[in-house]
Amino acid sequence: MPIIINLDKVLEERNMKSNELADIVGITTANLSILKTGKAKAVRFSTLEAICEALECQPGDILEYQP
Amino acid sequence: MKSSVLLRNIISLAYYSFIIVGVAVFGILIFTLIWDENMALEIFKNSDDFKITSVRALISLLTYSLISFGFWIYLFRLIRNLMDSLTSKSIFTKFQISSFKIIGQLLILVTVIDTLFSFIFEIIFTDQVHIKTGFMNFWLLIVLGLFFIFISQIFNKARLxxxxxxxxI
Structure with a gap:
């Protein structure tokens, strides 16, 4: 899929661990791992909103389109 | 889920009935081949639905019936396994999809071969064999087979x- 998830990069910049983000967002670490590895088929707006709120970033910081 | 239990029981009953009848047919075949040729013939001579009047025709028909019973038993076993899988926790699995497809294909195949062979037997053993085959039964089973294949396609979409x-996420 040409959509790249840069969640690891943003997490590192914010000095935040995956399980902390999962707790804040309210999803399981397994689901967050699916998202990070790019195995997810879709992302809900509510999840994206919660991630952006927790990481204080824009959706474009997390998602990147690579043709 | 009472209806599923009832269906499972009916399928099990059909499965075991076919096994019993299959064993009985095998017994009659062995008895006819080894001991007495005419005794079994007496039973079928006066039958309305399955009339056979010669030993040669009887042996051929019993042999074919055994093969056909084998297929039907296998078919009922597949349906039973599928029912067990459907009533378990997981649904839309690859096993269920392939089971629906195989059951449908096998149902159509066995129905067509059964009908074809009954015609062939009537032609080969003219006036010695008379098998009553329901025309509606044939179409009903074909439709049922196609329906099973259709369900497998629906399950495949549902799995996706x-x-x-x-x-x-």
Whole structure:
């Protein structure tokens, strides 16, 4: 899929661990791992909103389109 | 889920009935081949639905019936396994999809071969064999087989939707 998830990069910049983000967002670490590895088929707006709120970033910081 | 239990029991009953009848047919065949040729013939001579008047025709028909019973027993076993799988926790699995497809294909195949062979036997053993085959039964089984294949396609689509839903974060 040409959509790249840069969640690891943003997490590192914010000095935040995956399980902390999962707790804040309210999803399981397994689901967050699916998202990070790019195995997810879709992302809900509510999840994206919660991630952006927790990481204080824009959706474009997390998602990147690579043709 | 009472209806599923009832259906499972009916399928099991049909499965075991076919096994019993299959064993009985095998017994009659062995008895006819080894001991007495005419005794079994007496039973079929006066039958309305399955009339046979010669030993040669009887042996051929019993042999074919045994093969056919084998297929039907296998078919009922597949349906039973499928029922068990459907009533378990997971649904839209690859096993269920392939089972629906195989059952449908096998149902059509066995129905067509059964009908074809009954015609062939009537032609080969003219006036020695008379098998009553319901025309409606033939179409009903073909439709049922196609329906099973259709269900397998629906399950395949549902599996994709389920997978997509599970991978939506």
């Amino acid at each position: 939707y389920k997978e997509e839903n599970e991978l939506t």
